[in-house]
Amino acid sequence: MVSNDERTYLGFDLSTQQLKAVVVNDKLQVLHQATVQFDSDLPEFRTHGGVVHDKIHPHVVTAPTLMWVKAIDMLMDRLTVSGVDYTKIAAISGAAQQHGSVYWQNGAENTLKSLNASEFLHQQLATSFSVTNSPVWMDSSTSKQCKELEDAVGGPEKLAEITGSRAYERFTGAQIAKIAQTKPDAYKATERISLVSSFLCSLFLGKIAPIDIVDGSGMNLMNIHTKKWDERLLDACGKNLLEKLGETVPSNTNLGNISNYFVERWDFNPDCQIIAFTGDNSASLIGMRLNEGWLAVSLGTSDTVFLWLKEPKLVLDGHIFCNPVNPDAFLALLCFKNGSLTRERIRNNCTEGSWDIFNQLLDSTPRGNFGNIGLYYDKQEIIPFLCGDYRFNKAGDKIIKFTSLEVEVRALIEGQFIAKRAFAEDIGFNLGKNTKILATGGASSNKSILQVIADVFNSPVYVLEEANTAMLGAAYQAKIGLLGKESTYEEVTSCLPPPKLACEPYQDAEDIYGAMVKRYRNIVAALTQ
Numbered sequence: 001m002v003s004n005d006e007r008t009y010l011g012f013d014l015s016t017q018q019l020k021a022v023v024v025n026d027k028l029q030v031l032h033q034a035t036v037q038f039d040s041d042l043p044e045f046r047t048h049g050g051v052v053h054d055k056i057h058p059h060v061v062t063a064p065t066l067m068w069v070k071a072i073d074m075l076m077d078r079l080t081v082s083g084v085d086y087t088k089i090a091a092i093s094g095a096a097q098q099h100g101s102v103y104w105q106n107g108a109e110n111t112l113k114s115l116n117a118s119e120f121l122h123q124q125l126a127t128s129f130s131v132t133n134s135p136v137w138m139d140s141s142t143s144k145q146c147k148e149l150e151d152a153v154g155g156p157e158k159l160a161e162i163t164g165s166r167a168y169e170r171f172t173g174a175q176i177a178k179i180a181q182t183k184p185d186a187y188k189a190t191e192r193i194s195l196v197s198s199f200l201c202s203l204f205l206g207k208i209a210p211i212d213i214v215d216g217s218g219m220n221l222m223n224i225h226t227k228k229w230d231e232r233l234l235d236a237c238g239k240n241l242l243e244k245l246g247e248t249v250p251s252n253t254n255l256g257n258i259s260n261y262f263v264e265r266w267d268f269n270p271d272c273q274i275i276a277f278t279g280d281n282s283a284s285l286i287g288m289r290l291n292e293g294w295l296a297v298s299l300g301t302s303d304t305v306f307l308w309l310k311e312p313k314l315v316l317d318g319h320i321f322c323n324p325v326n327p328d329a330f331l332a333l334l335c336f337k338n339g340s341l342t343r344e345r346i347r348n349n350c351t352e353g354s355w356d357i358f359n360q361l362l363d364s365t366p367r368g369n370f371g372n373i374g375l376y377y378d379k380q381e382i383i384p385f386l387c388g389d390y391r392f393n394k395a396g397d398k399i400i401k402f403t404s405l406e407v408e409v410r411a412l413i414e415g416q417f418i419a420k421r422a423f424a425e426d427i428g429f430n431l432g433k434n435t436k437i438l439a440t441g442g443a444s445s446n447k448s449i450l451q452v453i454a455d456v457f458n459s460p461v462y463v464l465e466e467a468n469t470a471m472l473g474a475a476y477q478a479k480i481g482l483l484g485k486e487s488t489y490e491e492v493t494s495c496l497p498p499p500k501l502a503c504e505p506y507q508d509a510e511d512i513y514g515a516m517v518k519r520y521r522n523i524v525a526a527l528t529q
């Protein structure tokens with residue numbers, strides 16, 4: 001029997017480029033971590049940045065579902081090598097990239113319930129998916145289905161009122177509708193549909209896990225006020241969709257004991273509890289202990305900006321999700337597809353791959369970049385709906401190339417964060433003297449980038465000791481879910497250190513960037529006309 005203070009918690013994050021795991025002790029201190037990088041650790045699946053871009057249809061972006069399963073087999077090995085004592089893990093939860101969908105073939109749940117502990121998961125689940133490549137959040141091929149969904153309820157505003165978002169190409173409703181229309185046999189042969197988060201949870205639970213209400217808010221199918229599926233929307237996407245999706249559950253619901261497979265194969269305690277898995281941004285909100293007054297800026301594969309909302313509001317460029325901490329509150333989120341991978345592209349073009357040189361170039365140019373502005377979209381951006389590179393000089397003329405690498409680097413970083421400020425203001429975020437930004441994700445370790453954020457938002461930027469807040473949030477969620485009503489979220493996380501100040505804005509920041517935000521808005525209005 002493991003005593004309460006010896007208990008540990010396991011959290012996962014299945015993000016775009018990698019699968020990560022962390023084990024924390026009862027005081028939420030990190031004991032072990034492990035990662036599997038999809039491109040380099042599982043090269044047989046031939047992904048780039050964890051995904052497959054269709055050669056003929058560039059808007060189609062998927063990930064091999066079995067790659068994610070194989071990544072779990074590999075990660076469990078790595079956790080074992082790092083010395084994890086599985087008998088002490090009291091609860092498991094997880095986070096995952098949002099919106100992606102997994103299609104379980106008829107009979108898959110029986111396979112999940114009767115897994116053989118002497119074999120790998122990927123061997124036993126090889127034929128369990130009716131669609132072998134899962135559509136992921138980077139896909140933007142469903143404009144037709146988006147229009148159909150909006151029409152089903154009376155237009156984009158009506159859809160946003162019900163589900164928190166107008167129809168977005170990457171949202172799961174339109175993705176499911178596309179599968180139902182273009183692969184009707186596969187759709188028919190599908191017994192259940194999971195989000196990436198509930199799919200990962202299903203492996204640990206040994207049966208199909210329910211979708212949590214926060215990740216469920218990223219589907220354009222759930223009413224964010226009642227937290228129930230909207231039947232008109234389900235019917236507009238596919239036949240018998242309710243049966244395929246199952247009911248939603250509140251965040252941090254305790255779903256029951258771990259699958260026997262993990263008990264027998266890895267020596268988990270049979271009493272280890274599985275807490276509903278959620279979306280990565282939702283888990284990040286938990287991991288950051290974000291509350292009102294803070295603006296979170298997450299710099300992972302995607303860049304996201306999110307904040308705690310007391311009341312829902314109608315937004316058309318952005319999303320309102322349910323809140324994983326307080327069921328009466330909400331979470332407003334903006335997502336930018338061209339985040340870290342676009343920064344890597346410009347870094348590689350300008351510096352042959354060094355963040356240090358990239359930062360030297362960025363630091364050597366003045367705030368405002370001599371009036372130059374750049375917008376860089378390798379892939380179809382979500383907001384604004386643009387693709388390609390756009391460069392403008394001080395006179396406002398569109399130009400092909402900037403005069404120096406320094407100007408190019410600053411144009412990229414300033415352009416990315418000016419966009420975030422403009423869209424955050426559009427959804428009602430008021431920058432004020434009390435605004436504080438909390439940065440997270442892989443690129444939040446880059447101090448030169450954080451300085452640009454501080455200047456563009458004219459606000460101080462803070463960071464946490466650990467930048468993997470989605471993975472950590474999942475581990476905290478495991479403890480929160482296990483304790484249930486015994487304890488509050490605030491009590492569980494009160495032992496964590498506060499965020500640390502990383503950068504403060506320069507005195508002239510608002511004069512420079514206030515004007516640049518206006519210019520940016522005019523440029524976008526002209527380009528999207």
Ligand SMILES: Nc1ncnc2c1ncn2[C@@H]1O[C@H](COP(=O)(O)OP(=O)(O)O)[C@@H](O)[C@H]1O
Binds near residue numbers: 299302443446
């Ligand atoms: N020093 C750095 N400067 C800027 N970006 C960085 C730096 N270190 C890592 N990154 C970026 O972090 C990204 C990964 O962030 P992460 O939050 O782990 O992503 P995800 O959760 O989507 O897998 C990489 O694509 C990389 O470009």
Ligand SMILES: O=C(CO)[C@@H](O)[C@H](O)COP(=O)(O)O
Binds near residue numbers: 099300
């Ligand atoms: O689409 C969204 C949010 O709406 C993305 O933020 C995904 O959730 C992917 O996350 P990362 O892999 O970039 O963390």
